[in-house]
Amino acid sequence: MKKVGVAILGLGVVGGGTYKILTENKEYFKRTQNIDLTVESVLELNRERALSLGCDESIIASSIEEVLTNPNVDIVVEVIGGVTVAKNFVIKALKSGKSVVTSNKELFAKFWPELEEEAKKRNVGLFFEASCVGGVPIIRTLQEGMQGNNIKSIKGIINGTTNYILTKMAYEGVSYDVALKEAQSLGYAEANPTADVEGFDATYKLSILSSLAFHTIICIENVYIEGISNVSFTDIAYGKEMGYTLKLLAIGKNTEKGVEVRVHPTFIKSENPLAAVNDSFNAVFIEGDAVGDVMLYGRGAGALPTGSAIVSDVIYAAKHADCYYASFDNSEKGNKATKFVTDFCTKYYLRMSVKDQAGVLTKFTGVFAKNKLSIKEVKQVSYKNGYAEIIITTHECKESALRKTLEKLVDLEEVAKVNACIRIED
Amino acid sequence: MKKVGVAILGLGVVGGGTYKILTENKEYFKRTQNIDLTVESVLELNRERALSLGCDESIIASSIEEVLTNPNVDIVVEVIGGVTVAKNFVIKALKSGKSVVTSNKELFAKFWPELEEEAKKRNVGLFFEASCVGGVPIIRTLQEGMQGNNIKSIKGIINGTTNYILTKMAYEGVSYDVALKEAQSLGYAEANPTADVEGFDATYKLSILSSLAFHTIICIENVYIEGISNVSFTDIAYGKEMGYTLKLLAIGKNTEKGVEVRVHPTFIKSENPLAAVNDSFNAVFIEGDAVGDVMLYGRGAGALPTGSAIVSDVIYAAKHADCYYASFDNSEKGNKATKFVTDFCTKYYLRMSVKDQAGVLTKFTGVFAKNKLSIKEVKQVSYKNGYAEIIITTHECKESALRKTLEKLVDLEEVAKVNACIRIED
Numbered sequence: 001m002k003k004v005g006v007a008i009l010g011l012g013v014v015g016g017g018t019y020k021i022l023t024e025n026k027e028y029f030k031r032t033q034n035i036d037l038t039v040e041s042v043l044e045l046n047r048e049r050a051l052s053l054g055c056d057e058s059i060i061a062s063s064i065e066e067v068l069t070n071p072n073v074d075i076v077v078e079v080i081g082g083v084t085v086a087k088n089f090v091i092k093a094l095k096s097g098k099s100v101v102t103s104n105k106e107l108f109a110k111f112w113p114e115l116e117e118e119a120k121k122r123n124v125g126l127f128f129e130a131s132c133v134g135g136v137p138i139i140r141t142l143q144e145g146m147q148g149n150n151i152k153s154i155k156g157i158i159n160g161t162t163n164y165i166l167t168k169m170a171y172e173g174v175s176y177d178v179a180l181k182e183a184q185s186l187g188y189a190e191a192n193p194t195a196d197v198e199g200f201d202a203t204y205k206l207s208i209l210s211s212l213a214f215h216t217i218i219c220i221e222n223v224y225i226e227g228i229s230n231v232s233f234t235d236i237a238y239g240k241e242m243g244y245t246l247k248l249l250a251i252g253k254n255t256e257k258g259v260e261v262r263v264h265p266t267f268i269k270s271e272n273p274l275a276a277v278n279d280s281f282n283a284v285f286i287e288g289d290a291v292g293d294v295m296l297y298g299r300g301a302g303a304l305p306t307g308s309a310i311v312s313d314v315i316y317a318a319k320h321a322d323c324y325y326a327s328f329d330n331s332e333k334g335n336k337a338t339k340f341v342t343d344f345c346t347k348y349y350l351r352m353s354v355k356d357q358a359g360v361l362t363k364f365t366g367v368f369a370k371n372k373l374s375i376k377e378v379k380q381v382s383y384k385n386g387y388a389e390i391i392i393t394t395h396e397c398k399e400s401a402l403r404k405t406l407e408k409l410v411d412l413e414e415v416a417k418v419n420a421c422i423r424i425e426d
Numbered sequence: 427m428k429k430v431g432v433a434i435l436g437l438g439v440v441g442g443g444t445y446k447i448l449t450e451n452k453e454y455f456k457r458t459q460n461i462d463l464t465v466e467s468v469l470e471l472n473r474e475r476a477l478s479l480g481c482d483e484s485i486i487a488s489s490i491e492e493v494l495t496n497p498n499v500d501i502v503v504e505v506i507g508g509v510t511v512a513k514n515f516v517i518k519a520l521k522s523g524k525s526v527v528t529s530n531k532e533l534f535a536k537f538w539p540e541l542e543e544e545a546k547k548r549n550v551g552l553f554f555e556a557s558c559v560g561g562v563p564i565i566r567t568l569q570e571g572m573q574g575n576n577i578k579s580i581k582g583i584i585n586g587t588t589n590y591i592l593t594k595m596a597y598e599g600v601s602y603d604v605a606l607k608e609a610q611s612l613g614y615a616e617a618n619p620t621a622d623v624e625g626f627d628a629t630y631k632l633s634i635l636s637s638l639a640f641h642t643i644i645c646i647e648n649v650y651i652e653g654i655s656n657v658s659f660t661d662i663a664y665g666k667e668m669g670y671t672l673k674l675l676a677i678g679k680n681t682e683k684g685v686e687v688r689v690h691p692t693f694i695k696s697e698n699p700l701a702a703v704n705d706s707f708n709a710v711f712i713e714g715d716a717v718g719d720v721m722l723y724g725r726g727a728g729a730l731p732t733g734s735a736i737v738s739d740v741i742y743a744a745k746h747a748d749c750y751y752a753s754f755d756n757s758e759k760g761n762k763a764t765k766f767v768t769d770f771c772t773k774y775y776l777r778m779s780v781k782d783q784a785g786v787l788t789k790f791t792g793v794f795a796k797n798k799l800s801i802k803e804v805k806q807v808s809y810k811n812g813y814a815e816i817i818i819t820t821h822e823c824k825e826s827a828l829r830k831t832l833e834k835l836v837d838l839e840e841v842a843k844v845n846a847c848i849r850i851e852d
Contacts, residue, residue, distance in 0.1 A: 021574060021716050028576050032641040032753050129571075135717030137571025144570070145555075145563025148447060148737030150454050215458040273723070276699065283721075290447050290734035291561030294724035295709075297699070299717060308716035311574030320746065328458075 001030060004318040005040035005072040007098075009064070009089055010080035011049050014103050014130070015042075017307025018077060019053050022314070035318050040072040064089050068096040075125075075317050077310055078102040087111055094118045094126070099323075101313040103130035103306055109204035109220050112211070116325055125323045127313035132205045133158055133282045135305030136298035137312065141286065142212040143326070149288025151213040153253045155425075156284030157277050158205045160300040161189045161196035162228050162248040167278040170236050170246065176229065188280055198227035199263040202250045210252035210261050213286065215328050216338045218252075218261055224342070226264035235351060235420045238381060238391055239267050244349075245275035249425065258339030267349055267424040347376070347424035348394045348402055352409070353416040356388040360414045367412065371405040373397050387416055393424065427456060430744040431466035431498040433524075435490070435515055436506035437475050440529050440556070441468075443733030444503055445479050448740070461744050466498040490515050494522040501551075501743050503736055504528040513537055520544045520552070527739040529556035529732055535630035535646050538637070542751055551749045553739035558631040559584055559708045561731030562724040563738065567712065568638040569753070575714025577639040579679045581851070582710030583703050584631045586726040587615045587622035588654050588674040593704040596662050596672065602655065614706055624653035625689040628676045636678035636687050639712065641754050642764045644678075644687055650768070652690035661777060661846045664807060664817055665693050670775075671701035675851065684765030693775055693850040773802070773850040774820045774828055778835070779842040782814040786840045793838065797831040799823050813842055819850065
């Protein structure tokens with residue numbers, strides 16, 4: 001039986017889960033995978049934490065050098081997070097000839113080419129299934145499950161924290177602030193929730209997933225980002241009446257015009273399967289030219305789900321002699337020449353406060369017409385102190401047309417405020 | 427660039443789809459996978475069919491020997507179906523040192539150990555992603571995506587034909603016969619629909635999927651099978667009123683008591699995501715000990731979806747030097763000693779016609795009590811010519827207790843007929 005030594009850098013939530021799975025299921029993996037996986041080394045500054053997880057004193061290393069010079073260590077698991085120390089350690093591990101397994105989406109989204117180059121140079125493996133959608137094997141699906149397809153689009157809910165908050169708001173009618181506090185108290189959101197609620201976490205993941213799907217490096221700078229911190233319950237409620245559910249969607253499309261990647265709050269039809277994906281669950285539709293839509297659904301975060309993805313990578317790395325790199329399109333039309341669509345087409349939901357006086361409707365629908373923005377529906381939803389609240393939905397139009405229209409609208413003295421502008425994807 | 431030659435045995439629906447994807451996406455695969463895939467040989471008795479698909483005369487072989495002695499053929503795709511000729515050809519291909527890719531679930535369900543042994547002997551690859559759930563990469567997910575988990579259960583809709591029929595019945599209120607005829611006219615069901623409607627197709631797939639999930643060979647003889655040909659719209663309608671949707675579920679569980687595998691019409695709660703899986707779509711929940719539930723959803727059949735799974739296997743076979751066999755548990759507790767649970771526990775829905783007279787209820791509820799079968803709900807749903815139609819749902823009980831109860835019930839002179847007996851899985 002093949003003996004494989006594993007080192008874990010960082011014993012936080014995911015590191016702890018990984019340690020637990022590797023040790024508790026050791027006999028199971030021997031029986032079913034014919035591999036004897038042993039945690040030979042852990043790097044964790046908090047020794048108490050390591051000991052409380054059951055680590056033997058002898059495997060607690062005090063430096064990265066101690067880990068990497070340990071001849072029993074074949075595979076290094078990086079679950080420290082962040083990009084400074086983590087990057088340094090990953091590069092060192094690769095240089096030492098160890099295969100690396102990581103859950104670090106930020107690191108991958110920002111430094112993928114550099115890491116992959118280093119891995120290729122040493123002919124060692126570099127695995128990152130746990131970086132996206134937790135325990136759901138979406139990276140393996142893109143790399144080795146659906147590669148008989150030309151992938152046309154990916155669309156999904158890939159951040160559990162924001163999905164928990166939006167679900168809470170929708171079902172309990174609470175404000176964003178209340179929902180966020182509850183998410184924090186349950187450990188779903190961090191004390192500083194920026195990375196999640198402003199869409200950065202989803203952007204890192206979308207960058208990785210769309211790079212794999214479209215076979216070209218898609219940087220985070222290419223992604224349009226809008227978080228959920230300005231979402232109000234009012235719009236969730238109005239949307240519901242109109243048959244829409246609000247989700248933070250990550251969308252990647254590869255069309256003849258180019259690649260389009262964006263993360264933003266989105267109204268989807270309530271009968272869309274994604275509308276039923278609640279709490280901290282994730283789900284992603286992947287559209288292949290041959291297979292059509294495939295959907296994957298499961299827990300996008302958590303010690304054991306994410307730990308299971310890491311362990312799957314460890315087993316994969318241990319079994320396959322060949323390495324596992326992304327297959328980017330290095331042709332003329334590939335990597336360097338990727339075109340991006342930034343003025344994307346979608347539908348919109350707008351909520352505005354307007355003066356309740358004769359001719360207002362004519363005036364602002366005129367602004368829409370002038371900018372070639374076609375209105376689907378206008379309705380007044382409330383009235384207060386001489387101001388009417390109006391909801392407008394549009395047919396599909398270019399982002400630029402919408403922005404121009406908004407600029408002109410706020411110039412009208414009859415328009416007090418545009419309260420919300422949310423994209424609709426049917 | 428690696429050049430890889432492919433032979434396709436059989437150019438029916440799936441073979442045609444495979445040929446189309448391999449030829450039309452040839453340049454795409456060169457760019458993105460760095461492999462030059464060429465169809466070097468096809469074996470198809472209907473030459474017209476081959477020519478109409480665009481095959482060059484020169485690649486149409488007239489015998490399996492001609493295919494297998496072609497030095498340019500590296501990978502043989504078997505999409506003939508059936509088990510006699512197909513098995514013969516697959517064995518010959520493996521013996522010739524070619525890797526084999528197949529979509530043949532019946533072949534795999536019946537002769538897997540024999541095929542795998544032959545492949546291992548020659549050290550060639552044996553791939554069967556297309557055998558289950560069409561273009562959805564469920565086999566790769568079990569083998570290489572969720573292997574960090576001890577899989578506890580799989581549960582899903584894995585036959586598109588029966589799902590189409592049940593959807594049609596539920597949404598349009600038509601009878602089984604009408605729905606079947608429509609499925610046949612659309613090509614979703616075959617002229618002889620037995621394999622689909624009696625649950626055999628789902629059984630082949632469940633045998634393969636549960637073997638992979640539970641790391642032990644699970645034969646079709648181990649599976650409890652019940653098809654949908656006796657399902658009536660009446661029960662679908664009553665179920666709907668009670669919050670249930672009827673689906674043909676394939677269920678595999680691995681518990682401390684043993685492995686439980688069954689295919690039968692099942693009432694599931696209408697809010698269960700599987701209840702929303704309609705028409706010919708498939709969906710499967712896989713429950714891992716670490717990750718919890720993961721769901722995969724997509725098209726379970728069709729020329730291009732299934733073709734895409736075959737092409738994914740071809741690419742996988744072409745890229746990985748190592749081979750791809752199932753990882754069965756060969757320990758003492760493994761393969762040979764697998765225990766099966768046949769007297770499984772579930773809830774039931776019963777519909778019976780009983781004489782409408784005083785004391786009937788007491789009499790037949792007494793039979794339930796005597797057999798320790800706990801009733802959840804009893805209600806009368808209709809009345810005709812002195813007979814009342816009664817629906818009874820039970821709490822969880824053993825199959826054996828239910829059967830004993832049924833036997834006693836039909837012995838009662840007050841019970842005219844048990845019209846339906848359907849399992850409920852919440």
